Amino acid sequence: xxxxxxxxxxxxxxxxxxxxxxxxxxxxxxxxxxxxxxxxxxxxxxxxxxxxxxxxxxxxxxxxxxxxxxxxxxxxxxxxxxxxxxxxxxxxxxxxxxxxxxxxxxxxxxxxxxxxxxxxxxxxxxxxxxxxxxxxxxxxxxxxxxxxxxxxxxxxxxxxxxxxxxxxxxxxxxxx
Numbered sequence: 761x762x763x764x765x766x767x768x769x770x771x772x773x774x775x776x777x778x779x780x781x782x783x784x785x786x787x788x789x790x791x792x793x794x795x796x797x798x799x800x801x802x803x804x805x806x807x808x809x810x811x812x813x814x815x816x817x818x819x820x821x822x823x824x825x826x827x828x829x830x831x832x833x834x835x836x837x838x839x840x841x842x843x844x845x846x847x848x849x850x851x852x853x854x855x856x857x858x859x860x861x862x863x864x865x866x867x868x869x870x871x872x873x874x875x876x877x878x879x880x881x882x883x884x885x886x887x888x889x890x891x892x893x894x895x896x897x898x899x900x901x902x903x904x905x906x907x908x909x910x911x912x913x914x915x916x917x918x919x920x921x922x923x924x925x926x927x928x929x930x931x932x933x934x935x936x
Contacts, residue, residue, distance in 0.1 A: 833890065840886050844879055851875045861921060870913075877914035880905050 850857035850871075857871045866874065884905060888898035905911045 836889060837886065840882060840889075844882055847875045847879050847882075866917075873910045874914040874917070877905075877908070877911040880911065 850860060854868050854871060857875060860875075881902065884893070884898055884901040887893035887901070888895060893901065906915070
């Protein structure tokens with residue numbers, strides 16, 4: 761096709777066509793440069809968006825973890841409150857206290873003292889688990905409570921009950 765067009769053309773015409781071609785080469789270079797710049801800009805913006813999305817996702821994960829932790833603490837508190845309510849019922853109604861395994865054969869006054877000692881220990885532990893008291897404060901509170909002969913007697917008389925619970929728990933944990 762070029763040969764057919766070129767048969768009747770002089771050198772000046774060919775020079776003009778060459779200039780037109782060179783002009784399109786410059787336009788092509790400018791267009792290519794703009795396309796590369798647009799591509800680089802798009803890549804930079806997408807990288808920023810991805811970074812922002814990852815940061816937002818990390819924040820959402822942190823919020824979710826905190827919410828789950830708060831829900832777990834709330835469930836723990838509710839369970840301890842139920843435990844305390846059951847002890848209150850046993851203190852208020854001595855014949856209910858006889859249901860507790862470690863209370864059989866104990867006189868009513870000792871039974872009430874044991875239940876109250878249990879409440880005191882639960883209170884110290886609940887303060888710690890709800891972050892009201894630090895670990896050191898909890899230890900100090902428990903040491904103070906164990907200065908009482910009644911609390912020590914309760915602890916001594918209920919050791920088997922605690923050991924059976926913790927041994928079962930430990931054995932189940934070790935199997936996992």
